[in-house]
Amino acid sequence: MVNNTIITGIRIPWELVFWIAVIPAILLISPQEAAHFSLCPLSAVGWDWCPGCGLGRGMKLITMGHFKEAMILHPLSGFAWLVIIHRIYSLLKNFKTNYTYG
Template identity: 55%
Template sequence: MFIDPHSAHHFTLCPLSLAGIDWCPGCGLGRSMKLFAIGEFKASFQMHPLGAFAWVIIPYRIFDIIKQLKTRLNYG
């Protein structure tokens, strides 16, 4: 949430980008999510079409993993 989605240069851990390959199916997803969070829906979709969908999937997976840990390890 602290990234500037409009900057030309950004920090990346993408192995394809670091190898000099321009196309990556996941690049732009974080910036797309940021744009969606601040209400720039059209720009978000143009950056990466699955940015809004990620806002549904990621929290679901976090709560699902927590639920699995609680039942397996008897935390609650």
């Protein structure tokens, strides 16, 4: 299969590993810092506005209980958490029943 790597007979669901790793990465974000690490290609080329800017920091604020501030940073912060949790649940459920994912 294209999406699974077989290492000594064990299939590794890389998408599931990625989405689970996203959670601690978001929890390590410091939303109060003025300068922060960004993977944004628009920020890298010097554009001031990006449709995704503030999403990670907003998601971190939601985990801290600062819902109003999170919605100011990015209105889809809560929805992003729902999408990530739903995708992890779907991948785990599919992997558990079929030993595949996707």
